[in-house]
Structure formats: C-alpha cells, structure tokens
Amino acid sequence: FLLDQLYPDPSEIFAFSPPALQDVRNELIVVVDTNVLLVPYGIQAATLDRIGDTFQHLKRSGRLLLPGRAAREFAGWRARKLADLHQQILDHKSKVAPPRLGDYRLLEGIDSFRASRELEKNLQTQIQEYKQHLDKIVAEVRNWLWNDPVSVLYRALFDKETIFDPPLDPTTVMADLQWRWENKIPPGYKDASKADEGVGDLLIWLTILEIARAEKKHVLFVTGEEKADWQYRSAGGGLYPRFELVDEFRRASEGKSFFIAPLSTLLALFDVSSAIVEEVRKEETYAAVESRHRLLPVPEPLMYGPAADPEVARAHARLRRIAVNEVKTWLTNTEGAAEFARTMPGQDFTSILPDGSLCGVRVLAPSSPSRLAGLLARAVPIAHNHIVAGELSRAMVVVAVEGTDRIAKYRAVVDAYPRPDLPGLGIGFFTFAGTSPIRLQVVGW
Numbered sequence: 326f327l328l329d330q331l332y333p334d335p336s337e338i339f340a341f342s343p344p345a346l347q348d349v350r351n352e353l354i355v356v357v358d359t360n361v362l363l364v365p366y367g368i369q370a371a372t373l374d375r376i377g378d379t380f381q382h383l384k385r386s387g388r389l390l391l392p393g394r395a396a397r398e399f400a401g402w403r404a405r406k407l408a409d410l411h412q413q414i415l416d417h418k419s420k421v422a423p424p425r426l427g428d429y430r431l432l433e434g435i436d437s438f439r440a441s442r443e444l445e446k447n448l449q450t451q452i453q454e455y456k457q458h459l460d461k462i463v464a465e466v467r468n469w470l471w472n473d474p475v476s477v478l479y480r481a482l483f484d485k486e487t488i489f490d491p492p493l494d495p496t497t498v499m500a501d502l503q504w505r506w507e508n509k510i511p512p513g514y515k516d517a518s519k520a521d522e523g524v525g526d527l528l529i530w531l532t533i534l535e536i537a538r539a540e541k542k543h544v545l546f547v548t549g550e551e552k553a554d555w556q557y558r559s560a561g562g563g564l565y566p567r568f569e570l571v572d573e574f575r576r577a578s579e580g581k582s583f584f585i586a587p588l589s590t591l592l593a594l595f596d597v598s599s600a601i602v603e604e605v606r607k608e609e610t611y612a613a614v615e616s617r618h619r620l621l622p623v624p625e626p627l628m629y630g631p632a633a634d635p636e637v638a639r640a641h642a643r644l645r646r647i648a649v650n651e652v653k654t655w656l657t658n659t660e661g662a663a664e665f666a667r668t669m670p671g672q673d674f675t676s677i678l679p680d681g682s683l684c685g686v687r688v689l690a691p692s693s694p695s696r697l698a699g700l701l702a703r704a705v706p707i708a709h710n711h712i713v714a715g716e717l718s719r720a721m722v723v724v725a726v727e728g729t730d731r732i733a734k735y736r737a738v739v740d741a742y743p744r745p746d747l748p749g750l751g752i753g754f755f756t757f758a759g760t761s762p763i764r765l766q767v768v769g770w
Contacts (some may be wrong), residue, residue, distance in 0.1 A: 343582035358548035392532040393490025423449040511554040537578035645690035648725035671707035682718030719749040
C-alpha cells in the first residue's frame with residue numbers, strides 16, 4: 326500500500342514534533358537552491374555584500390552546502406542573467422533620443438523659443454555623452470567571463486568543502502522518479518512535462534537526504550520554489566513543506582527536521598536589516614516564475630515561427646496581427662477598454678480599463694505545440710513581473726491558433742505550464758479559420 330510506503334511507522338506521525346526554525350538557527354545546515362543563486366543579479370551591491378556576509382558566516386561554521394546539481398544548473402542560468410542585463414542596457418540606449426523642437430520659423434522671434442533651441446543643443450551634447458557611458462557599461466558586461474560581482478562572491482563561497490555532490494546511480498534515480506510520477510509523490514512530479522522530466526528537483530532532494538544521513542542535523546532548504554510538489558500552498562504562496570518530504574527527511578536524519586524558506590527569510594533569521602530583507606523579498610517575487618524552470622533556460626524565441634521558412638513566418642505574423650486586433654476588440658466590447666498604446670516592454674499593447682487600471686497584452690503565434698512552451702517561458706514571467714512591480718494591474722498572454730482542430734494540442738502545453746497563482750494574470754486562446762475569427766477565450770482573467 327502506498328501510504329504504508331510513505332509512512333512506515335504511523336506512530337511517528339503524532340510523536341514527531343519539529344522545533345521552531347528560530348530555535349535551531351545556530352545548529353541547522355543551510356542548503357542553497359539554484360534559484361537563490363540568481364537572486365543577487367537583481368539587487369544592489371550593498372545587499373550583495375550582506376548576503377555574502379551571511380553565507381560566509383555559515384561557511385565558517387561548516388553549515389553551508391550547495392548541491393552539485395544546483396551548481397551545474399547555475400552555470401547555464403548565470404549566462405542568461407548576464408545576457409538579459411546586456412540586452413536591457415542596449416534596449417535602453419536605443420530608446421534615448423535627443424529632443425527635436427521642429428522647424429517653427431514663425432516662433433523664431435520669441436525669446437523662449439530661441440532659449441529652447443539652445444537648451445536642445447546642450448541636451449544633445451549631454452545625451453551623446455550619456456550614450457558613450459552606456460557603451461562603456463556594455464563593454465564592461467561583455468568582458469565579464471566569470472568575474473562579475475556575483476560570480477566573484479560565489480568563488481569565495483563554493484568549493485569542494487561546500488559543494489555536496491554524492492554519487493547517485495542514474496538507473497536508481499530514474500526508477501525513483503517514475504515511482505514518484507505515478508503516485509504524485511514529491512518532489513518533481515509537477516515537472517513531468519519538462520525536458521528533464523523533473524529529475525532536477527529529485528536530484529536536489531536526494532542530495533538533501535544524503536546530507537541528512539551524513540550529518541544527522543536539521544536542514545533549511547533555501548529556495549524560491551513554491552510549487553505544490555515541494556510545499557503546501559495558501560494565498561498564492563508556499564506555506565509548509567510537504568509532509569511526505571518532512572517524514573522522509575526525518576527517517577534519513579534519525580529524527581531531525583526539514584525546513585523550507587526563501588532567501589529573505591534566511592537573512593531575517595540572521596538579523597539582516599529589514600530594508601535589505603525587503604529588497605531581496607521583492608526580487609524573489611520577480612524571479613518566482615523563472616525559478617519554476619529548473620533546466621537550462623530556453624533561448625528567446627521568435628514570436629512568429631521559424632525564420633528558416635519565410636512563408637511560415639509570414640503566415641504566423643499575419644495570424645498574430647489579426648489576433649492583436651481581435652483582442653483589442655474583445656477588450657473594448659467586454660471590458661470597456663480604451664486608449665491602446667505600445668508603452669510597456671514585452672507587451673504588444675497596453676490599455677486603460679474603465680476603473681483606471683492598466684492592462685497589458687502579449688499575443689503569441691507559435692508554429693508548433695513544442696515551440697509554445699518556450700514562448701510561454703518568456704512571455705508569462707514578463708507579464709507576471711509587470712503586475713508584481715505595480716506597472717500593470719492585469720495582463721493577458723494570448724495564444725493564437727489557426728483552426729479549432731489544433732487547439733487541443735496547444736491547450737495541453739498551456740495546462741502543463743506552471744502558471745503563477747496571481748490575480749489579474751490570464752492566458753487566453755484565440756482560434757482563427759480562413760479570414761474569420763472564431764472565438765477568444767481567456768482563463769484566469
């Protein structure tokens with residue numbers, strides 16, 4: 326029986342009483358997840374220093390460990406973070422333009438007009454200097470190999486003493502993974518549709534169990550992961566570790582406790598200032614969706630289909646244009662939207678709703694169901710982050726599909742995608758045949 330396998334000693338269900346995290350903070354081992362290693366790429370230098378101080382304190386006391394799998398995942402994610410930073414600076418530079426008052430000869434006799442012309446020249450000089458400094462920043466980022474500030478910190482923290490990489494038999498691991506899929510046993514079963522089939526989560530968990538057997542100590546797993554195959558969820562976030570994990574850890578550690586918390590909680594636990602904790606918490610929220618994807622990141626895809634086939638690309642571009650217009654019509658008719666504009670990065674357009682809130686829309690026209698997964702992995706986190714940052718009140722990602730006979734395959738991809746539980750974020754389907762739109766259906770809006 327499954328429950329007998331999960332809980333071989335039922336008396337321990339009632340007898341086991343884990344301590345409060347605060348009470349064991351000076352004796353537990355801290356295990357760091359991949360997504361936590363990425364948080365510092367979005368914070369200030371002073372905050373990075375305080376994170377480094379906390380980790381150094383743990384390392385000196387022999388209580389900081391990084392799973393080998395997390396280190397390997399970080400190698401790919403780090404490159405993406407730096408590439409994103411590089412692109413953001415270039416995008417910003419491309420949008421910086423000097424003001425141009427125009428040729429209004431009738432106004433040349435007005436003192437303020439002549440003064441504006443002179444200021445315009447000064448601004449052009451300053452903007453040119455500003456762009457030169459941006460070019461220097463871009464060059465600096467391009468020269469970062471493994472010497473960016475975050476990697477320099479990690480070089481001092483993670484070595485053979487702090488990276489825990491036990492030998493795990495691949496055949497045994499895959500058999501365990503299959504059993505967990507079939508019985509929905511945490512962790513990893515929520516990631517069965519991923520390219521790695523959820524083995525990343527399981528490898529990290531098996532590493533934690535090996536730490537439990539070797540050290541016989543309480544463990545705090547520091548992670549931004551809040552999926553239901555790691556934690557019970559409430560109010561859109563993680564609440565407690567799954568009891569299956571707690572009990573499996575208890576048996577492996579001979580009676581010790583397993584905790585899960587984000588980096589911000591770890592910092593607060595070790596008395597880091599509330600301002601720094603809040604900054605880290607905000608960055609964790611931004612990164613929450615990306616942290617759901619344990620494999621190496623999907624490169625930014627084309628929105629219209631493979632460029633190798635121009636005919637296919639043109640067809641999908643046409644479908645996407647039609648879908649954008651139909652979504653505008655739908656928003657106008659059903660939501661009373663108005664004032665459509667392109668003012669938000671990552672959105673096809675934004676619109677003001679009658680209540681004064683701002684909504685954003687991104688339309689995807691994937692050439693195949695397999696391509697849709699990559700498109701969602703890019704578009705949904707962007708929409709999520711705009712809402713969390715307060716830049717949008719609502720956001721919609723619409724999948725445009727030509728023909729009702731194909732929608733089931735695309736819907737299966739969307740259903741398998743780990744959507745964030747965030748009010749105001751919806752994923753919709755627009756189906757189209759010939760020259761006539763069939764319907765627009767939005768879920769979670």
